[in-house]
Amino acid sequence: EVQLVESGGGLVQPGGSLRLSCAASGFIFSNYWMSWVRQAPGKGLEWVANIKEDGSEKYYVDSVKGRFTISRDNSKNSLYLQMNSLRAEDTAVYYCARSTVTNIPYWGQGTLVTVSS
Amino acid sequence: QTVVTQEPSLTVSPGGTVTLTCASGTGAVTSDYYANWFQQKPGQAPRALIYSTSKRHSWTPARFSGSLLGGKAALTLSGVQPDDEAEYYCLLYYGGAPVFGGGTKLTVL
Numbered sequence: 313e314v315q316l317v318e319s320g321g322g323l324v325q326p327g328g329s330l331r332l333s334c335a336a337s338g339f340i341f342s343n344y345w346m347s348w349v350r351q352a353p354g355k356g357l358e359w360v361a362n363i364k365e366d367g368s369e370k371y372y373v374d375s376v377k378g379r380f381t382i383s384r385d386n387s388k389n390s391l392y393l394q395m396n397s398l399r400a401e402d403t404a405v406y407y408c409a410r411s412t413v414t415n416i417p418y419w420g421q422g423t424l425v426t427v428s429s
Numbered sequence: 430q431t432v433v434t435q436e437p438s439l440t441v442s443p444g445g446t447v448t449l450t451c452a453s454g455t456g457a458v459t460s461d462y463y464a465n466w467f468q469q470k471p472g473q474a475p476r477a478l479i480y481s482t483s484k485r486h487s488w489t490p491a492r493f494s495g496s497l498l499g500g501k502a503a504l505t506l507s508g509v510q511p512d513d514e515a516e517y518y519c520l521l522y523y524g525g526a527p528v529f530g531g532g533t534k535l536t537v538l
Contacts, residue, residue, distance in 0.1 A: 349475075349529075357467070357475060357518050357529040371526055374430055407474060414463035414522055415480035422474055 314338040314418045316408045321423030328398050332423060334391040334408030342366070342386040347411040348393050350404035351422075358404075361393065362411060376402075398427045431455055433521050435530040440538055441509045449533045450501040451519030457500035458521065464502035465520040465527075466495060468513075475518065479504060511537050 320332040332348070347362040361372045361382040370382050381394040391408055405422040432454035441447040451464060458464060466479040477486055479495035482502060492507045502519055514537040519530040 356532045357469075357520075359520070359527045359529060362527075373526070413525065415465050415477065416467075416520070416527075417477045417480070417486055419474045419476070 314410060316410065316418060316420030318406065318408045318420045318423035321406065321425045323426045323428065324398055325429050326399060326427055328427070329394070329396045330398065330425060332393040332395065332406055332408075332425070334420060336389045336391065336408075336410070339410065341384075341389040345411045345413060346382075346384060346391045347409045347416055348382060348391075349407045349409055349416070349419075350402075350425075351407070352401070352404045355404075360406070363391070395425070398425075400427050403427045431521075431523055431528050433519065433528050433530040435517075435519055435533045437531070438534045438536065440536045441506070443509060443511055443537055445509050446505065446507045447509060447535065448498070449504045449506075449517055449519075449535070450498065451503070451521065451530050452501045453521055455523070458497060458502045460497070462502065462521040462523070464495065464497075466493075466502075466504045467518045467520065469516045469518065469532075478517075506535075509537055513537055 315337045317335045324330050348360040363370045363382045379397045383392045407422045408420040409416045410418040434452045464482045467475040469475040478489050483495040494505045496503045517533045520527050
């Protein structure tokens with residue numbers, strides 16, 4: 313069974329940093345693209361970033377380019393999202409997801425990030 | 430950023446059929462956009478239903494079907510059940526960067 317468990321969310325001040333983690337199990341982690349998707353309170357879904365199986369390709373939504381960095385450690389079956397220069401509009405539930413280049417079939421339960429002073 | 434547009438809300442009667450659509454701000458949606466559909470209920474993570482326009486995941490009930498309709502991606506629910514009441518999101522791929530639609534709140538009444 314595919315399992316994705318996010319951690320690292322919490323309250324952070326504007327301009328601060330946070331690192332999200334996603335522990336994957338139930339599949340061969342190094343064989344799959346992985347993604348982060350977020351959802352602001354009461355709002356819709358927004359794709360944030362994705363990373364190729366070996367980490368050689370990474371893509372970001374324009375609003376986080378230069379501030380967020382997606383990475384992975386295939387030896388630890390883990391996905392990460394380093395978030396710097398956080399803004400109020402980054403407040404959201406962040407979902408880790410197993411993906412391909414054309415779909416996102418498996419999702420974690422999400423971790424809440426709140427950016428507020 | 431490219432805008433993907435869905436109906437904000439739709440209402441359907443139990444046992445009925447309803448079609449949700451997903452339009453691209455860049456023009457007609459084709460199979461090259463690999464349309465995905467997701468269902469999300471309050472307090473839950475999204476659940477994938479459809480990928481590559483019309484393919485069901487192994488867990489997707491047969492009453493959910495995807496297609497292209499009039500230049501848009503479409504999700505049709507047949508024999509709607511009360512449990513289908515949820516928010517539905519489409520996702521289109523633009524050269525590797527996916528964009529979600531704003532979501533359709535489906536009410537079963």
